[in-house]
Amino acid sequence: MIKLVPPKPFFYKGGEKAVLLLHSFTSNTMDMKKLGKYLHKENYSCYAPLYSGHGLTPEELLTYSPSDWWQDVLNGYQLLKDEGFKKIAVIGLSLGGIFALKVGQELDVNGVVTMSVPNHREASFLQKRVSFYAKRYKQLEGKTEEKIDLEMKLLQNMPISSLVEFQQLIDVTMDHVSLITSPICILYGELDEPLYKESAETIFRSVTTNQKTIKGYPNSKHLMTLGNDINDINKDILLFLNNLTW
Template identity: 25%
Template sequence: MFQQDIFYKGGEHAVLLLPGLSSTPLEMRPVAKALHRDGYTVSVPHIEGYGLGSPCTHWREWIVAARAKYRELRDTHETVSLCGLSMGATLSLAVAEEEPDVTAISVLAVTLVYDGWTIPLAYPLLDLLYHLPFGNRYRYYEKAPFGLKNERLRARVEKSMSQHDASEIGSASLPIEHLYNARRLASHVRNRLDRVTADCLIVHAVDDDTASPHNARIVYNGVSSDVKQKCLLGESYHILTMDNERETVADETRRFFRDAVARRTGAATSETRIISKALLRAKRRQAAA
């Protein structure tokens, strides 16, 4: 129902989008559509063992699968950029660490540390629980606000999770095996951030309920990108691609990729950069703080 790949055929420049842990390609559809309107070929794959509805595989297999999807695009397109949400942003960084010809990367609500305000205080003990007898029976159950500040969308997701045990933003619960492997992936990526040289856009919510803005600072300070930008938003929670500022997220990503492709290919760009009102308000709040 939710696992079907999204693929929009476009021009010679492509983007690989990666949704969050145990989530679905639908989570990335607003960004995918915006990029396709700009002429990009866009691929949002369902990765077995990582995405919704499949038994968990080892985190290294997630990287192998994502790199394979990247190379499929790279073999047939002039440039390929990456965009990921949550653990998908972390996985995108893992690909960029291994693939030096990535043109640009947009990391949305990147999750290297689960330290948001809805994360249980006992979460740091997860590794210990994982290795205890019967610890593999533990599941983390999603609860309100489900990463969404928009109450209408939150209600829709909650209804879908109660009826189908899942929604477009993913499973209603996460097995401990997924969480354990996600932590291993995050540690791996964090230790190798200096290998990322692609142009890097980092977008994060100030009130992210799953991963605090500390995650954005880690990435910004860690990557070796010559061009890097950090954008903090004030009207969303964790699921940036679907929440109140989803249009801002899509616009900032497509403009960043447009400029990165122009730098890579030497092409001129004539589009005037227009900052959305929501982003302008967020920037003013940051300056006042």
């Protein structure tokens, strides 16, 4: 059986402009590496935390909750502060986008970029995401189909309290989007589920700031930072960041 090497946070130190990069649910910091490297070349300093349990076995993932992942985000923000960065922008994808909105509501940020943000997700849907991740993870470990089927049945019986908390996190964060007064850039993939476009439009309408943009990308699915529109997305994010007051 193959032991998978867990992913790690990354920190690309550049200039005085700092960006906090937040990855998606059941994924890891690889979501943000291409964007981070691109922004680093443009003299931005980029830090991407890894949420607790992510990149580990699905069984371990379910022992953590959104409150743990939010603490990882807060720790990442504080790391940048401790490094001496006075102004921080935040960029998030999917769950990371929810956290980016929450950062924009509760912390002092220079700007917010969201990608593929859901306005609602049932815990049952999130459980399917975990199951998809679990099967893929176990296949990569080299386990037999028989062993995978057995472990998947056991996984189905694990408590999903963390996923119920995740559902509640999305709802509460979306209910308080009007608290965001920082400039915001809202992006979605046009090949993604329609709810993500609806969510983007809801965020655009609801934020208090007048400095807001919204854009859909014709060749992008959910993981926009790894998709076919990556070059346009990177350029648009850079333009947004460059237009902020640093």
